[in-house]
Amino acid sequence: xxxxxxxxxxxxxxxxxxxxxxxxxxxxxxxxx
Amino acid sequence: xxxxxxxxxxxxxxxxxxxxxxxxxxxxxxxxxxxxxxxxxxxxxxxxxxxxxxxxxxxxxxxxxxxxxxxxxxxxxxxxxxxxxxxxxxxxxxxxxxxxxxxxxxxxxxxxxxxxxxxxxxxxxxxxxxxxxxxxxxxxxxxxxxxxxxxxxxxxxxxxxxxxxxxxxxxxxxxxxxxxxxxxxxxxxxxxxxxxxxxxxxxxxxxxxxxxxxxxxxxxxxxxxxxxxxxxxxxxxxxxxxxxxxxxxxxxxxxxxxxxxxxxxxxxxxxxxxxxxxxxxxxxxxxxxxxxxxxxxxxxxxxxxxxxxxxxxxxxxxxxxxxxxxxxxxxxxxxxxxxxxxxxxxxxxxxxxxxxxxxxxxxxxxxxxxxxxxxxxxxxxxxxxxxxxxxxxxxxxxxxxxxxxxxxxxxxxxxxxxxxxxxxxxxxxxxxxxxxxxxxxxxxxxxxxxxxxxxxxxxxxxxxxxxxxxxxxxxxxxxxxxxxxxxxxxxxx
Numbered sequence: 468x469x470x471x472x473x474x475x476x477x478x479x480x481x482x483x484x485x486x487x488x489x490x491x492x493x494x495x496x497x498x499x500x
Numbered sequence: 501x502x503x504x505x506x507x508x509x510x511x512x513x514x515x516x517x518x519x520x521x522x523x524x525x526x527x528x529x530x531x532x533x534x535x536x537x538x539x540x541x542x543x544x545x546x547x548x549x550x551x552x553x554x555x556x557x558x559x560x561x562x563x564x565x566x567x568x569x570x571x572x573x574x575x576x577x578x579x580x581x582x583x584x585x586x587x588x589x590x591x592x593x594x595x596x597x598x599x600x601x602x603x604x605x606x607x608x609x610x611x612x613x614x615x616x617x618x619x620x621x622x623x624x625x626x627x628x629x630x631x632x633x634x635x636x637x638x639x640x641x642x643x644x645x646x647x648x649x650x651x652x653x654x655x656x657x658x659x660x661x662x663x664x665x666x667x668x669x670x671x672x673x674x675x676x677x678x679x680x681x682x683x684x685x686x687x688x689x690x691x692x693x694x695x696x697x698x699x700x701x702x703x704x705x706x707x708x709x710x711x712x713x714x715x716x717x718x719x720x721x722x723x724x725x726x727x728x729x730x731x732x733x734x735x736x737x738x739x740x741x742x743x744x745x746x747x748x749x750x751x752x753x754x755x756x757x758x759x760x761x762x763x764x765x766x767x768x769x770x771x772x773x774x775x776x777x778x779x780x781x782x783x784x785x786x787x788x789x790x791x792x793x794x795x796x797x798x799x800x801x802x803x804x805x806x807x808x809x810x811x812x813x814x815x816x817x818x819x820x821x822x823x824x825x826x827x828x829x830x831x832x833x834x835x836x837x838x839x840x841x842x843x844x845x846x847x848x849x850x851x852x853x854x855x856x857x858x859x860x861x862x863x864x865x866x867x868x869x870x871x872x873x874x875x876x877x878x879x880x881x882x883x884x885x886x887x888x889x890x891x892x893x894x895x896x897x898x899x900x901x902x903x904x905x906x907x908x909x910x911x912x913x914x915x916x917x918x919x920x921x922x923x924x925x926x927x928x929x930x931x932x933x934x935x936x937x938x939x940x941x942x943x944x945x946x947x948x949x950x951x952x953x954x955x956x957x958x959x960x961x962x963x964x965x966x967x968x969x970x971x972x973x974x975x976x977x978x979x980x981x982x983x984x985x986x987x988x989x990x991x992x993x
Contacts, residue, residue, distance in 0.1 A: 468701050472708035475540025476772070479708070482547055483765035490758035493920055494510065494751065 504569060505668040505852075507745050512673035514758055517742055519676040519831030520733045521763040522683070524604060524800070527828060530727060531771035532795030535707050537723045538714025545715065545724035550764060553938060554728040556930040557895075559756040559923065560902060561734055563911040565743035566752060566918075571842035572737035573981070574988050575744065579906060586897055588978035590737035591843040593890035594836040596970060597736070599863055600879045601836065602660070603870040604797070605829035606652035607632075608822050611801060615808070615818030624805035632801075636873040639881060639962040643873025650871050653864070656830065661860035663834050664841055665853055668745050672838060676831055683827040686820050687769055693817060694776030703779015706789045707771055722945075725938045730887065731763060733832065735895030737839035744842075753919035774799075777817075781807040797876070800825065837863070849987025877958070878966050884955050885967035888946040890974065896939040903932040 507513040534542045568578040573587030610632070614620055620627040629635045636643040663671040694700055714720045733739060743752070775793075781803075782789045794803050808818040837859065844855050870879050902908060908928055916922040954963055 468705040469709055471710050472540055472705045475543055475710050476704070476708045476768075479540070479543045479768050480765070482543075483761050483768055486761035487758060487765055490754050490761060493754055494758070497751075497920070 505745055506747055508669040508673055510750070510755075512669070512677060513742065513746060513750075514755060514762075515676040515680045516672055516831075516835065517739065517755070517759040518762045518766075519680050520738050520742065520835030521731060521759060521832075522680075522766050523731075523733070523828050523832035524608075524825060525731060526763070526767045527770045527774065527825065528797075528799045529795055530731065530767040531707060531774045532793065532799065533723055533727050534771060535775070535793060537720045538711045538717075539706070540708035540710035541712045541714050542720065542724065545721045546728065546764075549721075549725040549728040549938075550760060552930045552934045553725055554732050554734075554764075555757055555760050556927050557729075557734045557899065557935060558732055558739060558760055559753055559915060559927065560899075560911060560931060561739035562743040562752045562756045563915040564902070565740035566746050566750060567911065567914050569744050570740075570988065571744065571846045572740045572839065573843050574846040574986075575740050577986070577988070579902070583901060585978040585982040586894065586901065587737065587740075587843065588981040589890075589894050589975055590735065590740075590898070591840050592974035592977055593736045593886055593894060594738065594839040595863070596882065596886050596890065596974065598833060598836045598840065599867045600870045600882055601829065601833055602653055602656050602863070602867055603649060603875065603879065605656050605826055605833060606649050606871070607801060608825035608829060609652040609655065610648050611805070612819055612822035612826060615805075615822055616815055618805075618809060618814055618818065620805045622809070624809070625802045628801045628805075633876055634873045635876060639874050639877035639958060639966060641874050642869070645868065645871055646873060646875070649875075650868075653867060653871055656833065657860050657864045657867075659830060660833055660837050661856060664837055664856035664860070667852060668838075672834055675834060679827045679831045683824055683831070684766075686824040686827070687766070687773065690817065690820050690824070691769055691773045691776075693811075694773045694780075697776060697780035697811070699780040699783025700776035701779065703775040703777070703782065703789060704772055706779065706793075707775040722938070722942065726942060728764075729895065729939070729942075730891070731767065732760060733835065735898055736836070736891050737843065738835045741839045741842045742835065749918060751919045752915035753921045753923055757921070774804075777804070777807045777811070781810055784810045846988055847981070847984070847986055877962070881955065881958060881963060881966040882970055885950075885963075885971050888942075888950070889971040892939060892943050892946060896936065896943050899931055899935045899939060903928070903936065908932070 564575055564579065568575040570578060571587065572590045573584050576587040577584040634643065634646055663675045665671065695704070778789060778793055782792055792803060804821060805818065808814045808821070811817050841852070841855050841859050844850060844859070845852055869875065908931060912923060912927055954960060955967070
């Protein structure tokens with residue numbers, strides 16, 4: 468895979484799953500999940 | 501009126517909302533859209549659209565649904581009495597979609613069974629159109645019922661009925677607590693298999709290789725906004741309905757962002773899986789990827805079976821793939837059906853059990869037309885029209901009415917008062933300016949396109965019957981439903 472592809476894939480996964488993780492962590496912290 | 505049903509847990513709501521958002525399009529549309537619109541560079545307009553349209557709209561719908569505590573018609577009535585018809589328009593869009601969407605899920609169920617012995621044979625394309633669908637000459641040539649599809653559709657309507665009949669907590673929530681984890685597990689297994697195939701890296705490279713010149717093309721931005729809009733199940737009554745079942749203290753903003761991020765994250769993983777498999781196929785057949793990559797029904801029921809035929813343990817992967825389509829489709833089917841049933845329950849004060857039973861019976865009968873040999877053509881037409889003139893137009897009206905003719909900031913402040921993350925006035929700007937401009941452009945472009953040229957070259961009479969009449973008919977019916985006596989309190993706030 469080209470380095471550009473790897474970088475974009477990582478960015479994509481980081482934004483989506485990173486965003487989801489932050490939201491889930493926040494909900495878990497409140498013990499409201 | 502009976503006390504409104506509620507979700508049992510917050511995770512139940514999130515799984516249901518995610519289940520609604522994640523559908524067939526996450527698997528068979530997003531990967532192609534990204535590949536065809538700049539590869540990895542597509543993520544730039546895609547995330548921009550997510551932040552300026554997707555998340556704002558989903559928070560708007562979660563906010564009004566929660567604040568006004570009703571299905572879409574009831575919520576819009578509570579906002580402003582004369583706007584009830586908009587809620588009905590959206591609920592009727594959902595109804596039309598449910599009637600043909602169930603048939604596509606039925607195809608997937610059939611294919612999951614066929615996968616066990618690669619029943620599509622060495623020529624999946626010929627098999628799908630000639631033997632499985634037994635395609636007729638066109639939409640006006642119905643032919644007979646395709647019985648394997650009929651049988652699977654009965655099963656899918658039965659599952660939908662059982663889930664809806666059982667209520668929000670013991671039906672919808674429970675179903676999604678089963679389907680969603682299973683769907684993610686299936687995706688994970690397929691993903692691991694896909695990325696370890698020979699040629700997979702080349703396929704994934706094709707998906708993510710960035711062509712930054714695409715960012716200068718306005719059509720790529722339109723594609724990104726369109727993809728975000730359609731993927732999040734917004735503007736057709738679902739998210740308003742689902743959030744109306746939340747308890748009083750609910751973190752609206754976090755819920756909205758969580759749903760959006762998980763949905764888009766799933767699309768990305770599905771894209772990696774699909775292009776890993778396609779890369780393997782291209783390597784095995786010694787062809788360029790662009791010769792085999794496609795989207796939609798063709799991708800799922802022709803290209804993927806072709807790819808599956810070339811895999812080690814093909815029956816296992818094929819079964820998992822089509823089973824994942826069934827789960828993704830069913831969770832969406834449940835949500836669009838609930839959006840309709842909830843509207844009827846709220847409007848007329850009827851009990852859930854007879855409403856859901858009648859809904860599934862009527863829905864099943866209407867979906868028969870899509871189970872005929874001409875069904876794929878009719879589905880194609882109805883799907884095109886309901887998406888482009890139902891969802892897009894209803895979404896445009898919703899955003900304009902709520903942004904410009906309503907105190908939008910009351911929703912933002914309401915959501916912020918319940919949430920840990922506060923959203924700023926950028927949200928107002930997104931809804932007042934960015935989203936209407938984009939949706940307006942899409943609406944006008946679609947209208948001009950379809951007036952200028954018959955969609956896919958179909959005969960005009962077929963387009964009128966299965967397209968234009970449907971979209972105009974549901975608008976008219978919306979006003980009829982608004983005029984009928986309501987069981988809900990005339991003023992809840």
